[in-house]
Amino acid sequence: MKKTMQKLKDKKGFTLVEVIVVLVILAILAAIAIPALTGYISKAQEKTATAEARTAFVAVQTLASDQFAEHPTATKLLNDNGTEMAVGDVAVAVEGLSGQNIAFTAVPVISSGKVNSFTITASGGYSVAYAGGKYTVTKIS
Numbered sequence: 001m002k003k004t005m006q007k008l009k010d011k012k013g014f015t016l017v018e019v020i021v022v023l024v025i026l027a028i029l030a031a032i033a034i035p036a037l038t039g040y041i042s043k044a045q046e047k048t049a050t051a052e053a054r055t056a057f058v059a060v061q062t063l064a065s066d067q068f069a070e071h072p073t074a075t076k077l078l079n080d081n082g083t084e085m086a087v088g089d090v091a092v093a094v095e096g097l098s099g100q101n102i103a104f105t106a107v108p109v110i111s112s113g114k115v116n117s118f119t120i121t122a123s124g125g126y127s128v129a130y131a132g133g134k135y136t137v138t139k140i141s
Helices: 002-010 016-068 087-098
Strands: 109-111 114-122 126-131 134-139
Touching: 016 087, 016 109, 016 114, 016 126, 016 134
Parallel strands: none
Antiparallel strands: 109 114, 114 126, 126 134
16 A cells, blocks of 8 residues: 555646646637737738738829820720720739739729729728728728
């Protein structure tokens, strides 16, 4: 009996209570960290969407500036034959200038060779609207 008791005392390891305490501490840390990380991920996706919209703006502004010399009163982007560009045509032209495939939801509105407004569907499930120098990012449900 003495040998058995001595063997039990010599064993090293963690008790069940110690393991449970460690698991509770890890659960508390996870409960604090996960929502914070989710917020950072959402903000990063919104910034990515805004960056895509800025790229689109530069490309559309380039198209509008090029067009302004021949059609100073145009309110929409025009094809080479003078007809209004469709949404798909705008996307193709922007991709040619920027190298990025950007999905426009409507043809950009211009006046006097300057971009007034447009809306794109950006990566990560966001819609970005540009109007009056401001970008508005909304999550698409």
